[in-house]
Amino acid sequence: MKNVSDQLFLSYIISIIAGIPLVLGIIILVAPLIIIAGTMHINPTILIKTMFVFAVAFYLVKFFSKYQFIENGIVGLGIGTLMLMKFNWSPLLSIIIGMSIFAALFLLLKFNTFFWIKTILFSLIITTGIYLVLYSSRGISPVENKVWKICVFVIFLIENIYVRCCTWVDNFDNMEEGRNENIKSQHIFTNEKIYEKENYDNRGDNHAHTDGEDAQKLNWFSGTKNKDELKKRYHDLQKIYHPDNQAGDITVSQQIQEEYNLLCKRYENSNSI
Secondary structure, X not given: OHHHHHHHHHHHHHOOOOOOOHHHHXXXXXXXXXXXXXXXXXXXXXXXXXXXXXXXXXXXXXXXXXXXXXXXXXXXXXXXXHHHHOOOOOHHHHHHHHHHHHHHHHHHOOOHHHHHHHHHHHHHHHHHHHHHHHHOOOOOOOOOOHHHHHHHHHHHHHHHHHHHHHHHHHHHHHHHHHHHHHHHHHHHHHHHHHHHHHHHHHHHHHXXXXXXXXXXXXXXXXXXXXXXXXXXXXXXXXXXXXXXXXXXXXXXXXXXXXXXXXHHHHHHHHHHX
């Protein structure tokens, strides 16, 4: 957990300002590019083309950073194709190498060091590719101003690293949220099971307690086989123990009444089944 926390902290540092919205951060990066273009009197057409490429790169980097399996798959496919076409390796070996690269990129991302290596390396590769598309001799906006080209390269590189780190932080937050939801669900499930077990145990205790009390109460009507015999025994007993009688006992009369009510309910329940 400490490694993940360190990685999260470092990601925010590389992302320039912790918690800053991604789009706002890109605007902050673009502003110096516009200022430099105005200062160096760069052709507006070149600036517009640069900004367009900048925007496309932003969304592509964000997409591939979010869906690592696509980016890793493209890298694996590219290396496998290179082995096949450039070095004339066998198709099977090229496929194995490509799949190995694909799997290795996933596994190595668990390590902080490789996270930074991949982030910086891929950012350099993408930035170099964009630079060549824009300013090479066959690029869409070749210019002679070296200072402008260096500024664009640096800002593009920062953009790549920034977007990758911000996207990683978002993914980390989503994973943490999902993990917290799972923990919460597990706690709820565990508490429900504990509650059910306690209720079950309490019901068992109550039943045992009730059965024990019932066993003690089933003295006055022992031997009765049906409801009619039960009623006859009840009236006979109340004639003796009812408090209104001379030899009556209120405690005994109440016990007789409780037992009679209990047995009546049992007969009713048995008849309803």
